[in-house]
Amino acid sequence: xxxxxxxxxxxxxxxxxxxxxxxxxxxxxxxxxxxxxxxxxxxxxxxxxxxxxxxxxxxxxxxxxxxxxxxxxxxxxxxxxxxxxxxxxxxxxxxxxxxxxxxxxxxxxxxxxxxxxxxxxxxxxxx
Amino acid sequence: xxxxxxxxxxxxxxxxxxxxxxxxxxxxxxxxxxxxxxxxxxxxxxxxxxxxxxxxxxxxxxxxxxxxxxxxxxxxxxxxxxxxxxxxxxxxxxxxxxxxxxxxxxxxxxxxxxxxxxxxxxxxxxx
DNA sequence: TTAGCAGTTTATAATGATTCTAAAAAAGTG
DNA sequence: CACTTTTTTAGAATCATTATAAACTGCTAA
Ligand SMILES: [Mn+2]
Ligand SMILES: [Mn+2]
Ligand SMILES: [Zn+2]
Ligand SMILES: [Zn+2]
Numbered sequence: 001x002x003x004x005x006x007x008x009x010x011x012x013x014x015x016x017x018x019x020x021x022x023x024x025x026x027x028x029x030x031x032x033x034x035x036x037x038x039x040x041x042x043x044x045x046x047x048x049x050x051x052x053x054x055x056x057x058x059x060x061x062x063x064x065x066x067x068x069x070x071x072x073x074x075x076x077x078x079x080x081x082x083x084x085x086x087x088x089x090x091x092x093x094x095x096x097x098x099x100x101x102x103x104x105x106x107x108x109x110x111x112x113x114x115x116x117x118x119x120x121x122x123x124x125x126x127x
Numbered sequence: 128x129x130x131x132x133x134x135x136x137x138x139x140x141x142x143x144x145x146x147x148x149x150x151x152x153x154x155x156x157x158x159x160x161x162x163x164x165x166x167x168x169x170x171x172x173x174x175x176x177x178x179x180x181x182x183x184x185x186x187x188x189x190x191x192x193x194x195x196x197x198x199x200x201x202x203x204x205x206x207x208x209x210x211x212x213x214x215x216x217x218x219x220x221x222x223x224x225x226x227x228x229x230x231x232x233x234x235x236x237x238x239x240x241x242x243x244x245x246x247x248x249x250x251x252x253x254x
Numbered sequence: 255t256t257a258g259c260a261g262t263t264t265a266t267a268a269t270g271a272t273t274c275t276a277a278a279a280a281a282g283t284g
Numbered sequence: 285c286a287c288t289t290t291t292t293t294a295g296a297a298t299c300a301t302t303a304t305a306a307a308c309t310g311c312t313a314a
Contacts, residue, residue, distance in 0.1 A: 052293045073202045095250040108238035123222040179264045
């Protein structure tokens, strides 16, 4: 499997559960935006063996810590995660009712016009 | 009081609790970014009479519905609200560890460089 | 002014996403 | 295999938020 080494390199043991979750998360063409419960459903469809909810949480947090997943700041009762860990922008497609990724290069520079000191500017993180 | 008419116009009865909460929320110079619990603390400091937590939630949601408050999309266990209901940007000041408002006019236009149909573009909402 | 309705407040319970716990299972090591 | 460390797991605990329903308040028609 292609994920075994990836996990080992990160100091994570390549368990059956983690490998299955890797398949669901990363073996796809496009970015995946998901909640824990959506992920759990996908896992159920993908495999016959059951993975406990606690493990799904544990694994997602472990992957987040290692930089393989990112949380998405959004107003929802459930936390959203993103397999696209680049620094990118989210747009909401009102018609299709889903999040769209646009890379920084797709959006062009954010120009702060307001007068702020150089020092101040550099300590700002665009949300 | 200056808030009585504002509430009446919105179809909200100007109760003692709502007026007190208005004072805390809106009688200030700068934008206020807050959680329900932070607001509760401010209310405690501001007034002698106690307002129940349920009322704080009710009022904040009523004000949000009427357009006097806005939720802020952010990753936190608590929901953040904003007294600045203009369509504006949030930056995080890493040094001061707090959210900064920059108005759209302070940031300049967001240029989507990626090729998308006009129709598609218009149904996108920048988050 | 007052009766009565509708809207509001309140304490408390319920909900639900997430985290914690601790015991069992699995993986790494030699 | 023997041993240690990490991981999984079911279930309990936590905590922000919402629901409930009874008491209270504001409004207004008569
Ligand atoms: Mn996390
Ligand atoms: Mn709300
Ligand atoms: Zn994304
Ligand atoms: Zn703001």
